Amino acid sequence: MPKFCDKVYIRRNENLNFTSSIENIYNQKVNYNFLSADLITNGTSPNDYLFCVNGSGELFEVDSLDGLLTYLSDMPMGSFTCAIDQENKVLYSIGKSSPYPLMKYSIEFNTWETIAELGIGEPRLDYNDEDGLLYFSKNDRLYTFNPNNGSNLDQWVINGLHNVSGGDLAFAEDGTLFLCTFSGLYRLELDENDEYQSTRISADNLPFQPTSMTFDSNQELWLANNSSSSDLIIMDTVTVGWQYRYGINANNNSDYGRTINDLTTFRVYSENPETIDTDNDGIPDQDDSYPEDPDKAFEVFTPSKYVTGTIAFEDLWPSDGDYDFNDMALNYQAIAVLNSENLAVQIDFIARVKSDDAGYTNGVGIEMEGISPSQIQSVIDPIYTENFINLNTNGTEVNQDNAVIILTDNAGNLTNETFISVKFVKPITTTELGVAPFNPFIIVNKEREKEIHLPYYNTTSLGNRFFDVEGVNNDHSGNYISNSGFPWGISIIHDFKVPKPSVAINEAYNFFNNWAESGGTDLKDWYKGNPGNRNPSLLKD
Template identity: 50%
Template sequence: MKLIVPKLIAVCLVFVLLSSCDVTQEIEDFRTEESQDTETPVSEDPIDNLNIPTGFSFNTQQEVRVVINDVQDNVKYDIYAYSDEKQFVRVETFENEEGETVTDSVFKNGILDKLIFNGVTKGGRIDKTITIPSHFSKLYLRRKDYLRYSSDIVDINNGQVNFFSSGSTGKSALKNNAADLFYSVNGNGELFQIDVSTGASALLSYMPAGSNSCAIDQEEKVLYAVGRSWPYILMKYSIENNSWENIANLGVRGYRMDFNSDDELLYMSDRNQVHLIDPNSGVVTETRTINGIFIPWFGDIAFDSEGVLYMSSISGVHRLDLNQNNEYDSTELSNETIPFWLTGMAFDSSGKLWLAEDKFFSSNIMTMNLQTGDWQYEYGSSANNSSSLNYSIDDLAILKPVADNQAPDTDGDGVTDTDDAYPDDPEKAFDVFAPSENGWGTFAFEDLWPHTGDYDFNDVALRYRFKTILNSDNDVVQIDFTYNVKATGAGFTNGFGLEIESLSPAQIESVTGLDLKQAYINLNANGTESEQNNAVFVIFDDARSMLGNEVTVSINLAQPINLNSLGSVPFNPFVIVNKERDREIHLPFKSRTTLGTDIGGIKDADGNYVTETGLPWGINVAYDFKVPNERVTIIEAYNFFGIWAASGGLANVDWYRNNPGNINNDKVAQD
């Protein structure tokens, strides 16, 4: 509520002085008077005149039941919300292989920013219900068995995904030659794994920087890569832990790279030079010249099992022999039909040579006979075998079969450390996120209920993220609610609470992170609000004091419960108006808590938190929603909100996203 207009201030003063005025009636009279003073309507289609279908809840989320059946037990699955849209990341300037300075826009698919759930199969099965934004129609499922990944993009049909995997035995497969695994990098900063035996691939990670070169230390199971732009940072990736660290700024670039297991140095090549680099410090220990290659651009270098170095480039594939002057003499091995844009090169455990060809957001992988120079496509669109590599491969490295060592399980919960989000805590193992691991949702409320407000939804607005923590049996042990109050456009001292209707107060062990300053909230010893039938948590009681602060509230359960019995995120959020504990404002059609009362009538005859015309007092947007400016209605700020609402949520389902044409940026707060 905005108490900044003199007429409304006068109303409040009368209330204070006479103590006999019905303030809610005065507020309603004020709104009527203000409406009469307005010469022009708020918009051509005023929000009060929207034709909203009966029962529409303004929900921007969907529940999806995910059922996975796998031939193996204890196989890890990561589940992501999927969109094939490319996200702009940055503009990057770098020097290309021809020595030209290039400025390029960098895009990524953004899949890994939308992690929703991870867990392992129990009895060969996962059956969980997740909550994702409504505009997603697909999921990205990534399967991990030991060090082997695979992935599938699956459609959501009628709120359900059913997936079956025939699997591959990760540890046993890695004992034979068919288990070789490619790793590829690109200038967009994406790291992929590709199964050498099938061509199936999975996105593993986003890199600290885009790269055109990579190499694998087989013994240590680490991958090295070098940033493609100044200062050419040397990066190190743990294959077992799926994590990155930065080693050093090299100050020299390279489009080709491999690791020499004999001297344990990185060999990085640019044009007609090879730099020898200490991988621990990033120090260039030596630089050697390559002789005899006509156009030494692009391509890669690779050592065979005998330690002989080979190089691919625009000029083809060459063997490099070190002469008495410590320079490399080249011998061409490929024939004249070899593809022009070679970008990757690696030898598998059987000695076969593999090459990669980048065709701008689409790639091919081929094999070549070193004796004859003959080659053929194996994977990619040019292979004509239904395989697809719809991303750039700017360099290629290979992980060969490794010893079947027992992966550690430090906390003894039955989940290996590499699959365990909490490897040192036996009570925790996996996470479920809403809206996603790196995404935010937004609660936005008007606070004049049961009277209508100005529909700018900024009286109380907070971005939020839920993280539900599971144990090794995929049962819930803790719920983390992280929030940041982003708007408090009200004159009231408003609070915010959360009810989990599926839980009783006795099922809660403890709560941490609550912020209560106003001394009107009573708590049980475990941190739940007292005199409530269900578990209720008053997160804060003074929104203005929390503005701009990121806080996490942790709710610890007394006993683990099944995820599907917990209920749907975001549960039952509500605002407490101006320290009046019984005056709660909920999302449409949600129930008030035990302590809330129905002061109803006025504009909410049914007490269901929607007006007679179907408008809400609160909305939950599964996105980092930019709240409208003061006294700017949501239909003025968001061009398609009205269409979406009138369609019952069927049209313009992504009306809130920061896409061209969706938002009038001069009418919303810029975070």
């Protein structure tokens, strides 16, 4: 072994049983003895390898942990699809051109065989462990094929896709079928008419063209984009928040210099998983978000690890005002920090006011209902400039029954991304903590008692529900929603595109009224970039 190496990674394959270990190097030699041949690939502690194919006929793998690429084999024909049968350790791929052969690759023996000629190809393929069938999709159709002989068993229509080009499909661990196209990520469900209905999860078209998609062991999606040097992208399925992980746009020196037309996951299980626990909190370093801090172990993100949500308010409550919802729009991400017993020790907020078009000076706060001010140890780095907020020594607001955190007394202070942290005296359960963004509100024009909340939320102890107003009072009940169902505050798990100044939200968004008047049960996608939803010229950049 080279002198500059002190460890070597060994990956072993015996009769389709895969193991791996890291061994020490002594005097440029490795003394390695394999002790057991009983390990199979459905044990614990998996490492995910992304098997990738392209139209140039290349099969290669990428280690999801470090991005290392290993070339595996030339393919009989280039391909835009691949799927793995984990149990039998085989990869299936459909050739890119007529007669579109169904090809089978043995991961154990590094050999290829052709199963059948399908007569149809590109771009989406996955293997379903539940029924042992290949699921193939093109345009707005879904097919099943028998992987043993290539026979077409069934086909369905997919309704509701806004763009039918490109993309891929993938089964989640619970059997849910997801599909992506150039218009974003969808969840598919089979209806009573034996047709698949698609629900768009994405709020907007993705800024890249996805060619492939697969789930890892953590049930996060990996995608690749359509490029001569593809990027690998990781994504969640709740908000479609995403992040470049490897490739040119990841800016981590991981340019692959080749196209990835499809990818699929193969799991390798270590015989001796890493058990290093630097802080001795019972959580191995590889699973510990804070491996050197015994009081912290995990992070829970709201709305997602990869995206911010939006809270937006109209500040002329209880009158409608111009109803443009750009008086205060806050992008936020909440990070609950848990210890090894899954108890919350602190919660961090990443906050940025994306719109502050109010004529007033408005404060921004959150109430953590059910948590007393005495349970808070400290509030770190809120921003105050207006001198109308009174605080306890721990940073919570005075004279409140629940813990109230005023992020700022002037929304204009948060136009740059700001990190605010709330620490607890003693760890609390996630049930006690509740769900971010908790009870958010604005304080109108430095009038401390004038709070505006989301519909049906309570005021804080310092708030007042009833005011004399100039003009029409559209909220006689003081519950922050009009008799017609129109709110003064909205909370969205995506980045909301706010209307331009003095443009009412129901002018910028064509189905806002339908959604509001239904009590939020109809047209839940009203704010998304689906065709016909928005009037882009009426929205801020």
